[in-house]
Structures are given as structure tokens and as C-alpha cells.
Amino acid sequence: MTEFGKALSISETSIPGLLIAELPVHGDSRGWFKENWQREKMIAAGLEDFGPVQNNISFNDAVGTTRGIHAEPWDKWVSVATGRIFGAWVDLREGSTFGAVYTAEIDPSRAIFVPRGVGNSYQTLEANTAYAYLVNDHWSPDASYSFLNLADETAGIDWPIPLADVEISDKDKAHPRLADVTPIAPRKILVLGAGGQLGLALRARLGDAAHIEYATRAELDVTAPGLAGARRWRDYGTIINAAAYTAVDTAETPEGRAAAWQANALAVAQLARISDDNGITLVHVSSDYVFDGTAPGAYTEDDGFSPLGVYGQTKAAGDLVVQTATRHYIVRTSWVIGEGKNFVATMRSLAERGIDPKVVSDQIGRLSFTRDIADAILHLLESGAAHGTYNVSSAGEPQSWADIARTVYRLTGHDPARVGDVTTADYFADAAGPVSPRPLNSVLDLAKITATGFTPRDGAEALAEHLGV
Known part of the structure; x- marks a missing residue:
């Protein structure tokens, strides 16, 4: 359920650089309004000016649609326009926190900043969910990506809906386990x-x-x-x-x-x-x-x-x-x-x-x-x-x-x-x-x-x- 009226705040998570944001949402009988991305306010609240260049939206019809886990060589600002998701993030960067996991529910009143190299995935908890994300680079076939299987035992993500009961692409099902993942190197x-x-x-x-x-x-x-x-x-x-x-x-x-x-x-x-x-x-x-x-x-x-x-x-x-x-x-x-x-x-x-x-x-x-x-x-x-x-x-x-x-x-x-x-x-x-x-x-x-x-x-x-x- 979207929470209305809370103040903008940005907090650290257990994964370095992965930041969770509480967003002010203003509603009345007509519906609601929020500033999904407001550079000046968010920088003041502690978010780095990561320079987004592209805005993407993924629309999901059914409850339980599950996507990921994808780690790309760019930063993301992830939010939900309508609906609600369970998000799971896994650190796939080289270093001591490789394999660290963070999970949270995201609705229109929350967003998350996903740094380069952190694997991103989600499962829809409501029908007609619109999942939006800003990225600070354009897609390129020359970029280096890493992927992790949604069912990886080491990450041990506690999905709200069992993976056996949800819609997952064949490509996502074929992703490697953590032991076989190539970590993303630093910039x-x-x-x-x-x-x-x-x-x-x-x-x-x-x-x-x-x-x-x-x-x-x-x-x-x-x-x-x-x-x-x-x-x-x-x-x-x-x-x-x-x-x-x-x-x-x-x-x-x-x-x-x-x-x-x-x-x-x-x-x-x-x-x-x-x-x-x-x-x-x-x-x-x-x-x-x-x-x-x-x-x-x-x-x-x-x-x-x-x-x-x-x-x-x-x-x-x-x-x-x-x-x-x-x-x-x-x-x-x-x-x-x-x-x-x-x-x-x-x-x-x-x-x-x-x-x-x-x-x-x-x-x-x-x-x-x-x-x-x-x-x-x-x-x-x-x-x-x-x-x-x-x-x-x-x-x-x-x-x-x-x-x-x-x-x-x-x-x-x-x-x-x-x-x-x-x-x-x-x-x-x-x-x-x-x-x-x-x-x-x-x-x-x-x-x-x-x-x-x-x-x-x-x-x-x-x-x-x-x-x-």
C-alpha cells in the first residue's frame, strides 16, 4: 500500500552504494502525484548526481512476473509508477561484498539507487505493475554484463511467490549460479x-x-x-x-x-x-x-x-x-x-x-x-x-x-x-x-x-x- 505524506529521505543498505529512498507522495480524491526524480532535492538528501540519460518502463500484467538477476555497467534509479514489487539486489562486483543480498518491497512511495555492478531483480506483487528506471548510459553491445540465477542457493533469496509458480523467461532461468558468475570489475x-x-x-x-x-x-x-x-x-x-x-x-x-x-x-x-x-x-x-x-x-x-x-x-x-x-x-x-x-x-x-x-x-x-x-x-x-x-x-x-x-x-x-x-x-x-x-x-x-x-x-x-x- 502506497504511503502518503512522508518526507524525502535516502538511506544506506547492507550493500555499499545501494541506497533506498522514501519518496513524498501527495494524494487526494483524484489520485496522487510524486516527484519521481528531482535532481536538486535528491542530491541534497545524499544521492550522488549520477547523470541519467535514459528512462525505461517495464509493464507487467500479472502478479508474480519475475525478472533478473541482471548486473549492468551503469547506475540505475529504480521506482514503481503503479503497482508494487518485491525487489532483490545482489552485489556482483569484485570485492569483499560479492554475493551480498538486499531485499525490499517497492511501491510508488519508495525508490532505490542501484550502483553499477549490483544485480537487479524483481517480482510483481500486484497486477498491472509499471516498473520504471533511469540509467546513466545508453545500451551498448560492447558493454560487460553479469547475471545470476534467480534460484541461486548461495544468495538464498526468499521470494514471496515460489519461483516454480511464476512467469520467468527461459533466458533468466539459464543464468549461472554464484560460483560461476564473472564479477564486474571496477570502473x-x-x-x-x-x-x-x-x-x-x-x-x-x-x-x-x-x-x-x-x-x-x-x-x-x-x-x-x-x-x-x-x-x-x-x-x-x-x-x-x-x-x-x-x-x-x-x-x-x-x-x-x-x-x-x-x-x-x-x-x-x-x-x-x-x-x-x-x-x-x-x-x-x-x-x-x-x-x-x-x-x-x-x-x-x-x-x-x-x-x-x-x-x-x-x-x-x-x-x-x-x-x-x-x-x-x-x-x-x-x-x-x-x-x-x-x-x-x-x-x-x-x-x-x-x-x-x-x-x-x-x-x-x-x-x-x-x-x-x-x-x-x-x-x-x-x-x-x-x-x-x-x-x-x-x-x-x-x-x-x-x-x-x-x-x-x-x-x-x-x-x-x-x-x-x-x-x-x-x-x-x-x-x-x-x-x-x-x-x-x-x-x-x-x-x-x-x-x-x-x-x-x-x-x-x-x-x-x-x-x-
Whole structure:
């Protein structure tokens, strides 16, 4: 019996992500009215904005019509327009809750959100039942499905009407038992820039699970036309954009300027559009170069952009377009150090070769180790932190490049006094080609990422560990 007058509420069930909703139904002598789907109110009540694109209705003439158990690679909002059903849902996703069962009666005053990979089935309890569902993807023959037999002994669903006495299709009768079901894998994670310093750190952190993909620009050119059709993007849950044009001085040349805008702005705009169209979380790596370095203290995530050179301008443009994606994290870093060519590796090499360098002493900041950036990205994704921009670098006292160089010399057993100081202006005074202006203050405030439960490593300890000393 439909319950009238109750307030909208959304509650968790025993299956993660499967949410039961109580819907307000307003009735009088003429009949009744309800808002079957009202995006603003339902998001406020705790339902994710899952982006439905199609509305389907299944009409069932007789009591006892039974359908399922079907698990598709999309989310559903299931409700009843008329009549009443007994619904049964079985978790068919990879993981510890595989095989978990939840049952409930659904009438016009209730609905249920069924996440991707949870098997859906129902049995009609009244004649002339209209079963309605919104889905957030269009049917595709290329999609991966899983099915479970309605009579599976392990699930042990207590059907109100025995299955021997009801109408079931031959196809549904032939579905496998739980032991033979192929679990639905998580939505894929795509790491772009897989051959770079951060890409290598992400590979070390994420591993080679079947749902993790890595791509270099040679393998997937995100500036190319037709990117929207290059993948079945609905199968992806996260894109981590660790790719960028980072040759800051070459970006000041005509060829470099065009390449920087392509990689750091055009490509990112395409990724933001694809992410929003397909419910994907986009993680984008930003830079301290979006600032001019004149602030008296550490830069927060809310400080306005004021880039000095082409590289900084393109990174700022990329940040702005990422912010148009509903689900996004911008991870802003400074002075990145990882596997391969970087400042620390260069200083170590100079020390070992007996070279006494002059190093810039009027630029102040903190190193960002790729291991820590990768850990921060995974923390944001796994913790469900609020979408937005987060500064990520090592913690501790800010230093100059010259200070860091002296630390590298000392930690590798060389005399730190061999490192001399030079100003940025003097260092580049005799440069043969164009030079990008550098921000003198690159210190990033870490309060926001720390508030999510992520503790950045102390920079001195991280540097020593990176050097293996």
C-alpha cells in the first residue's frame, strides 16, 4: 500500500552504494502525484548526481512476473509508477561484498539507487505493475554484463511467490549460479603521462591490475580530434592527467608556445569535457607557475592566478577548464622530484664529478616528491574528499634551490660549501635562448590537504630517503 505524506529521505543498505529512498507522495480524491526524480532535492538528501540519460518502463500484467538477476555497467534509479514489487539486489562486483543480498518491497512511495555492478531483480506483487528506471548510459553491445540465477542457493533469496509458480523467461532461468558468475570489475583508471616522473610513481603505487591503464602521448594523443570516440569512456571512473608540457624556457619560443598550449590547455579541455559527459573523476596536476611569486607568504588554493610566462599561462588555462568538470581534483605541486632527470639528480651528479656549481638562491619553495604526489592523489580518490583544488608538496621549512643543493652535497658525502649562491637574474644573464620568468616564491600552503587526513612528509626526511642515505 502506497504511503502518503512522508518526507524525502535516502538511506544506506547492507550493500555499499545501494541506497533506498522514501519518496513524498501527495494524494487526494483524484489520485496522487510524486516527484519521481528531482535532481536538486535528491542530491541534497545524499544521492550522488549520477547523470541519467535514459528512462525505461517495464509493464507487467500479472502478479508474480519475475525478472533478473541482471548486473549492468551503469547506475540505475529504480521506482514503481503503479503497482508494487518485491525487489532483490545482489552485489556482483569484485570485492569483499560479492554475493551480498538486499531485499525490499517497492511501491510508488519508495525508490532505490542501484550502483553499477549490483544485480537487479524483481517480482510483481500486484497486477498491472509499471516498473520504471533511469540509467546513466545508453545500451551498448560492447558493454560487460553479469547475471545470476534467480534460484541461486548461495544468495538464498526468499521470494514471496515460489519461483516454480511464476512467469520467468527461459533466458533468466539459464543464468549461472554464484560460483560461476564473472564479477564486474571496477570502473577503469586511466593514467596519462605514464612515462614521466609522476606517471612512473603512479604505476608503482597503483600496480598492474586489470582495470588500471597507462598511456603515453604516443599511445593516446589527447589533443587529437575524435578523442571522445577513442575509448568507451563510460567504462572509466577516473582519469589522472600526469601529462604536461614542462619545458618552461622552450615554451617561450614560437614552436614551444604552440606545443605548450596544445598539451596544457587544449588537451585538458578535451579531458574535462569527456569527464563531465561520462561521469568520470578527472585528476589534474597543476603548478606553482600559475602564480607570479610576489605573495608575502604561502599560496593557498584560493589565491588568484598571475602567471609570468607562457608555461604558467597554459597551466592556469588548464586549471580553469578542469574546474568546469563536475568531478575534479586539481593537485597543485612545486619543484617536482621523482625518477629520472631532475634537480636533485643533477646536483648529485655534479657533486660526484667534482663540480662546484652556483645555484639560484632567491627562489624559495619546497620540493614535491612524486611518491608523495601519487599518495595524495590516491588519498583524495579513496577518501572521497570534496572535489576541488589541493596544494601538495613536502612539508617543513621552505628553502632556496641553493639550500637544497647544499643539502644534496652534504647527504651524499660532499662539502656543501662547494655550492655558491647566485640570483635568478645573474644566473640567466648570459642565456643563449629565451628564458621564462620564474616565481621567486613557490611556497604552497598545505592546510587544506592536511585537513582531509593526508600528512605531507617532511622535506628533509623525504630528500634523504630519495637519495638513499
